[in-house]
Amino acid sequence: MRALTLGPDGTYSHRAAKSVTDDIEFVESVTGIVEGVAGGEYGRGVVPIENSIEGSVTESLDALADRNVAIVREIVTPIQHALLAQTGEFDVVASHPQALAQCRNFLSEEYPSATTEAVASTARGVERAREDPTVAAIGHPATAGDDLQVLARDIQDSTSNATRFLVLAPESERSDAGGKSTVIVYPNTNFPGLLLEMLEPFADRDINLSRVESRPSGERLGDYVFHLDFAAGLYEDRTRGAIDELRDIATHGWVRVLGSYDTEHVL
Numbered sequence: 001m002r003a004l005t006l007g008p009d010g011t012y013s014h015r016a017a018k019s020v021t022d023d024i025e026f027v028e029s030v031t032g033i034v035e036g037v038a039g040g041e042y043g044r045g046v047v048p049i050e051n052s053i054e055g056s057v058t059e060s061l062d063a064l065a066d067r068n069v070a071i072v073r074e075i076v077t078p079i080q081h082a083l084l085a086q087t088g089e090f091d092v093v094a095s096h097p098q099a100l101a102q103c104r105n106f107l108s109e110e111y112p113s114a115t116t117e118a119v120a121s122t123a124r125g126v127e128r129a130r131e132d133p134t135v136a137a138i139g140h141p142a143t144a145g146d147d148l149q150v151l152a153r154d155i156q157d158s159t160s161n162a163t164r165f166l167v168l169a170p171e172s173e174r175s176d177a178g179g180k181s182t183v184i185v186y187p188n189t190n191f192p193g194l195l196l197e198m199l200e201p202f203a204d205r206d207i208n209l210s211r212v213e214s215r216p217s218g219e220r221l222g223d224y225v226f227h228l229d230f231a232a233g234l235y236e237d238r239t240r241g242a243i244d245e246l247r248d249i250a251t252h253g254w255v256r257v258l259g260s261y262d263t264e265h266v267l
């Protein structure tokens, strides 16, 4: 089965995708990955969704809210960044914005005069460093190859840096089986206690929410789409009951059920 993930070759997303299949193709935006799966061109897509230091990958959240796909697996992997360059003399550090943010303290303490350059992925930053001796990159140390030096290892601002990736499939493969589920709710209304009303169906049924995230709907200021992850499968009566209540609350908006799945930890 063909999978699409964030490229070029050597990104953390690529490392996560290898646990899904060997048949991997690349695109340089997470929206492109979700589109490739929603349009039926690819059987699987692997997107980063959340990092333990820097939080949500908002482009992934927004792409999931706008398109019909299923989540079939979650992959959690440790992120151990290295600083890679041709020599120790460089002016610019290029990487994915999430990686630059995860190494903010290291960069300001060790290289206060270097400027940062946001690129589409860590592997794209490594390519920049390979082409230009004035550029260093932040990425996985295995991407250094023969032409770049590993100037420093484990440069992220916390030793327990980990990123959660979602494995996406066409909507027809949505599963009711799994220990976790994700729904996205757009209530398209606003009244005192709305958020409480949306969370109570889960609390009343003893369902543990593992993440609640709000994103601007794009319709008007102060109007939100809510992303909910919880520790229960769609096969369970209590889950179906909670989602029915959400649908009643969101009669002017919508509820998107992305499916149930299990978590895998890969190195």
Ligand SMILES: O=C(O)C(=O)C[C@]1(C(=O)O)C=C[C@@H](O)C=C1
Pocket (backbone or CB within 6 Å): 006, 010, 011, 012, 013, 014, 048, 051, 057, 079, 096, 098, 099, 120, 121, 122, 123, 163
């Ligand atoms: O640029 C990469 O290597 C990616 O796979 C993207 C990404 C992200 O979006 O969070 C994945 C893991 C790390 O947290 C840093 C960057």
